[in-house]
Amino acid sequence: MDRPPRPSPLAPSPAPAPQAREFEFTARDFEEVRRLIHQHAGISLSDAKTDMVYSRLARRLRAVGARSFQDYLGRLKAGDDAEWEAFVNALTTNLTAFFREAHHFTILKDFLKTRRERPITIWSSASSTGEEPYSIAMAAVEAFGDFGNTPVKVLASDLDTNVLRRAQEGVYPVDRLGKLAEAQQRRFFLKGTGNREGQVRVRPELGAMVSYFRLNLLDAVWSIKGPVDAIFCRNVMIYFDKPTQYKILQKMKPLLKPDGLLFLGHSEALYHASDLFRLRGQTVYVHAESQGARGDGREARGRG
Ligand SMILES: C[S@@+](CC[C@H](N)C(=O)[O-])C[C@H]1O[C@@H](n2cnc3c(N)ncnc32)[C@H](O)[C@@H]1O
Numbered sequence: 001m002d003r004p005p006r007p008s009p010l011a012p013s014p015a016p017a018p019q020a021r022e023f024e025f026t027a028r029d030f031e032e033v034r035r036l037i038h039q040h041a042g043i044s045l046s047d048a049k050t051d052m053v054y055s056r057l058a059r060r061l062r063a064v065g066a067r068s069f070q071d072y073l074g075r076l077k078a079g080d081d082a083e084w085e086a087f088v089n090a091l092t093t094n095l096t097a098f099f100r101e102a103h104h105f106t107i108l109k110d111f112l113k114t115r116r117e118r119p120i121t122i123w124s125s126a127s128s129t130g131e132e133p134y135s136i137a138m139a140a141v142e143a144f145g146d147f148g149n150t151p152v153k154v155l156a157s158d159l160d161t162n163v164l165r166r167a168q169e170g171v172y173p174v175d176r177l178g179k180l181a182e183a184q185q186r187r188f189f190l191k192g193t194g195n196r197e198g199q200v201r202v203r204p205e206l207g208a209m210v211s212y213f214r215l216n217l218l219d220a221v222w223s224i225k226g227p228v229d230a231i232f233c234r235n236v237m238i239y240f241d242k243p244t245q246y247k248i249l250q251k252m253k254p255l256l257k258p259d260g261l262l263f264l265g266h267s268e269a270l271y272h273a274s275d276l277f278r279l280r281g282q283t284v285y286v287h288a289e290s291q292g293a294r295g296d297g298r299e300a301r302g303r304g
Pocket residue numbers: 040041042043092093094095096097100125126127128129132157158159160163215216217218233234235236239265
């Protein structure tokens with residue numbers, strides 16, 4: 001691709017492209033969006049996200065027929081529930097993959113084999129489009145041998161109602177299964193034909209292991225009954241500031257059995273919450289009081 005000519009260091013730097021934008025988007029508008037999404041979803045947006053915020057919300061302005069960001073934000077604050085949902089959905093980042101951070105699923109399988117109580121419950125607390133909860137369910141079936149013998153229920157929640165709908169549908173482009181062996185693909189997915197060519201759908205037995213529901217990790221009350229055996233809270237903490245992370249971890253703690261495991265994303269260390277959880281290794285945490293945990297909150301081995 002051709003690069004645009006570099007501006008001379010002496011020339012004034014070109015103004016950002018607001019005049020090319022369909023709607024005016026001032027620094028004040030951005031600040032207001034930033035305040036509202038932080039208040040409602042805990043998400044902290046950096047300045048680098050200005051263009052992303054503009055393009056995602058411009059679609060909402062068009063959809064509701066707003067004349068400007070001010071008009072749109074005014075309507076939003078006037079209290080339209082459906083638009084609040086669309087606003088939050090527009091600003092979440094849902095990147096995910098099957099068997100993302102694959103070492104977690106090896107650890108999970110070993111852990112599942114040691115559990116004695118039935119059923120075993122695992123909560124995927126930022127499940128996005130379903131790849132994570134279905135990977136948990138697949139790992140569980142592999143740990144116990146077959147569907148009939150797998151005493152595992154997966155609870156899967158997210159704040160974003162669009163991704164929850166897609167997760168429930170369980171339909172993916174076939175190339176999303178890149179990390180799965182052929183045998184896994186056949187065991188857990190049905191191949192689409194006709195106008196579903198190029199797509200796969202999770203098999204009903206796998207789908208039946210997972211229950212989806214909306215849960216905002218920022219809400220004061222969570223619609224989940226614990227304690228569960230393991231919690232996956234991966235690649236969502238990075239969007240929250242440290243005090244918000246701490247509050248969420250405080251609420252998660254009683255929901256996790258005393259000998260349960262907490263899985264975090266590879267860039268989400270809990271140094272600031274080492275009174276709550278301690279590192280067991282490879283971004284897997286246990287209750288701070290539990291035996292055998294490392295006390296310094298640091299990685300025992302390389303990151304996954
Ligand atoms: C980058 S995805 C991570 C998906 C999956 N856990 C993984 O690691 O692949 C982050 C997810 O967190 C969700 N999320 C963001 N803020 C949230 C909140 N306050 N409560 C619950 N989920 C939230 C987003 O909707 C998004 O689906």
